[in-house]
Amino acid sequence: MSGLVKGRTLLLGLLLTWLPIGAGAEIRVVTTNTTLADLARQVGEGRVRVESLMRGPENAHNVIPKPSFVVKLRKADLFVHLGLDAEPWVPNLVRAARRERMLPGGEGNVDVSRGIALLEVPSAGALSRAMGDIHVYGNTHYALDPLNGSIIAGNLAEAFSRVDPTNAALYEEQTRKLERSLRELTDSLQERIEPLRGSRVVVYHRTWPYFLKRFSLEKLAEVEPKPGIAPGPRHIADLAERMKRSGIGLVLVETYSNRKIAERLADLAEARSVVLAQEVKALPGVESYQALFRHNVEALLAASSESGGTP
Amino acid sequence: MCAMRPAIPLFLIPLVLGLLPAAAVGAGEDPALTLTVERLARQVEELERDRSKDRQRILELEERLADLDASPAAAGRAQLSSSGVGRGGGQGNLLNPEITAFVDLGGSLSSDGDNRARNRFNLREAEIDFRAAIAPQADGVLVVAIGEEIEDPFGAVEVSREFELEEAYVNFHTLPWDLAFKGGKFRNAFGRNNLLHTHDLPQVTRPLAVQAFLGPEGLATVGGSLSWLVPNPWEQYVEWNAEFVNADGGEESPILGGAAADNPGFLSHLKLFSDVGDTGSLELGTSFLYTHTSEDRDDTGYLLGADLTYLWRDPQQPDFRSLLLQGELFWSKTDFAHDTAGTIRDDNWGFYAFGQYQFAQNWFAGLRYDYTEFPNLGERRRDDSEWGASAYVSWYLNEALRLRLEYQHLGRDREGEGDSEDALLLGLSFLIGSHPGHPYWVNR
Numbered sequence: 001m002s003g004l005v006k007g008r009t010l011l012l013g014l015l016l017t018w019l020p021i022g023a024g025a026e027i028r029v030v031t032t033n034t035t036l037a038d039l040a041r042q043v044g045e046g047r048v049r050v051e052s053l054m055r056g057p058e059n060a061h062n063v064i065p066k067p068s069f070v071v072k073l074r075k076a077d078l079f080v081h082l083g084l085d086a087e088p089w090v091p092n093l094v095r096a097a098r099r100e101r102m103l104p105g106g107e108g109n110v111d112v113s114r115g116i117a118l119l120e121v122p123s124a125g126a127l128s129r130a131m132g133d134i135h136v137y138g139n140t141h142y143a144l145d146p147l148n149g150s151i152i153a154g155n156l157a158e159a160f161s162r163v164d165p166t167n168a169a170l171y172e173e174q175t176r177k178l179e180r181s182l183r184e185l186t187d188s189l190q191e192r193i194e195p196l197r198g199s200r201v202v203v204y205h206r207t208w209p210y211f212l213k214r215f216s217l218e219k220l221a222e223v224e225p226k227p228g229i230a231p232g233p234r235h236i237a238d239l240a241e242r243m244k245r246s247g248i249g250l251v252l253v254e255t256y257s258n259r260k261i262a263e264r265l266a267d268l269a270e271a272r273s274v275v276l277a278q279e280v281k282a283l284p285g286v287e288s289y290q291a292l293f294r295h296n297v298e299a300l301l302a303a304s305s306e307s308g309g310t311p
Numbered sequence: 312m313c314a315m316r317p318a319i320p321l322f323l324i325p326l327v328l329g330l331l332p333a334a335a336v337g338a339g340e341d342p343a344l345t346l347t348v349e350r351l352a353r354q355v356e357e358l359e360r361d362r363s364k365d366r367q368r369i370l371e372l373e374e375r376l377a378d379l380d381a382s383p384a385a386a387g388r389a390q391l392s393s394s395g396v397g398r399g400g401g402q403g404n405l406l407n408p409e410i411t412a413f414v415d416l417g418g419s420l421s422s423d424g425d426n427r428a429r430n431r432f433n434l435r436e437a438e439i440d441f442r443a444a445i446a447p448q449a450d451g452v453l454v455v456a457i458g459e460e461i462e463d464p465f466g467a468v469e470v471s472r473e474f475e476l477e478e479a480y481v482n483f484h485t486l487p488w489d490l491a492f493k494g495g496k497f498r499n500a501f502g503r504n505n506l507l508h509t510h511d512l513p514q515v516t517r518p519l520a521v522q523a524f525l526g527p528e529g530l531a532t533v534g535g536s537l538s539w540l541v542p543n544p545w546e547q548y549v550e551w552n553a554e555f556v557n558a559d560g561g562e563e564s565p566i567l568g569g570a571a572a573d574n575p576g577f578l579s580h581l582k583l584f585s586d587v588g589d590t591g592s593l594e595l596g597t598s599f600l601y602t603h604t605s606e607d608r609d610d611t612g613y614l615l616g617a618d619l620t621y622l623w624r625d626p627q628q629p630d631f632r633s634l635l636l637q638g639e640l641f642w643s644k645t646d647f648a649h650d651t652a653g654t655i656r657d658d659n660w661g662f663y664a665f666g667q668y669q670f671a672q673n674w675f676a677g678l679r680y681d682y683t684e685f686p687n688l689g690e691r692r693r694d695d696s697e698w699g700a701s702a703y704v705s706w707y708l709n710e711a712l713r714l715r716l717e718y719q720h721l722g723r724d725r726e727g728e729g730d731s732e733d734a735l736l737l738g739l740s741f742l743i744g745s746h747p748g749h750p751y752w753v754n755r
Contacts, residue, residue, distance in 0.1 A: 055626065057627055057629070066586070097485075098485050100485055105447075229708075
């Protein structure tokens, strides 16, 4: 009898220790950027192992895929990217991985742009390089609206549930939790940035339309004469004049743009340039999606008070 | 469009309606509540505004749709489809390939004033690149080019323009067992530089050793190429390429050409890539080429190569600072028929090395050193050699236009006599259309 009990206990013990391992293998997720990596971590908390190909400060449009990216992709269950033409290096990378599931439409290929309402969609038939580095589907920096983060999270949860259906409820729950957190964050930050509501700013690159819209700021102009084209001294001087005339106090610049030019412009226009995080980990201390928005809002408020307030 | 404002209307409106009376009663008592109510009211106002904009937009789109349906073009389309005429052609331009045109202009001013080819502007190459998916697992590529050449550099200037089929292949990029297969005409996987088209070169000219061992424009042959991503316990990128091709790399190709052209050639390339820390990467490669160098297949020729590429990018501003170091070594052993001495076995070697530093977002500067001997079959240039030292600076307007200025000093030893030349070289490249990918270490 006691042998039988022992046997059962042993079996139960084995089951208890083995089952979670068998059913609990983590989903291996590779994301293009650090923002998607953080969202994937939050949606799949405890169930996913996430790695980002980009490190944070770099420009997503200019990344050149190294062979080591291929190695990472081949080991992954899911490859998460921004879709559209945000990361022009992605199509070559998924081909180089030689994994059918990573090809467009494959089970492992997760395009999180699904369901996003895009801004700055160019009108068809009017596309040319004379317009600079344009995005043919619309502006691709949609993750910089915290409420779009919820849509991305929904897409992630769906992909996680597809490869790990047993934990679908968990992913759903964690997505809801994230949605609530993002809604509360948006509300509190909108309140916080209230003094700047309706202010006009100058941005370096067209990185910020989603962010500006969500936080009720308006763009006067870009530092780049055309997207991706470096400004000349004349353009900077003219822009500084315009800023002074309009009383613009802030120049928003992302980490990968030429900060010196932004600073020079701000000096000329008696304004402040402020470096914002365009991705998680783009700046020290910006370790999560929520921290990115908190940092950016606080940085704007601080710069605005230094510049004596923005009308 | 609805996805833009997730869930707000559904839960906000009752919330606002519920809160309003409370706010009216409590106004003036709780400033936080007043603020919340004001914010919510504003959000509702914004939503209303957005909704009316959307409604307007839908009406406009509906009108346009109605116009389109009533247009003669739509009527024509309907007719075609109902009669079955034009079946299969209904996709219009949607499935056309990506098309890129590259133009590569050169200019040089040389101390060798008699050499007209070295003292003029020339259209080095105009290239058109078509590529598209053929199937989920396969792509097709077609690259055609027109190049300009001076017939006799020391005689009357006569420019010939040659049309060339540079590449035409199908690439099965995703096959079982981590394989990929290329079939057609393609640039052969020998070393690093040979894979580049002229417009992607890091300097104005191709390294002397590549020209001497693989041909003035590198080596591209017809055949098949199998690539295998070799699994390894260190989880590094290890790729092995094996190519079985016609040994016909063109008239000017020293080993895969001339008398060897009727024979098959075999190439192999092994590549190891590893990240070095967070910001650097190192690539090592070895190459091997083997063929028969005579029609009767009694003579053989082989070429060995080794290559190294190191790339570093500034971790904080990767688009502004980078360093690229690259070197390649070539060593050949070939039999060739000598006029009087019968078959002679000759061995030759050459190498190049360059370093390039990016000192601003759009600026790169570099130095290259070249040395090479000449494995030209059947020619009596077995003791000749050439070396060169270059310094260059490249400027990019954007990814579609590049300007380059290079100073080059060349030293030659021909049939025991030495001479030297100094030249100022200019390169201007631009592209029109989409932008196909290029190796990770090539800028833009």
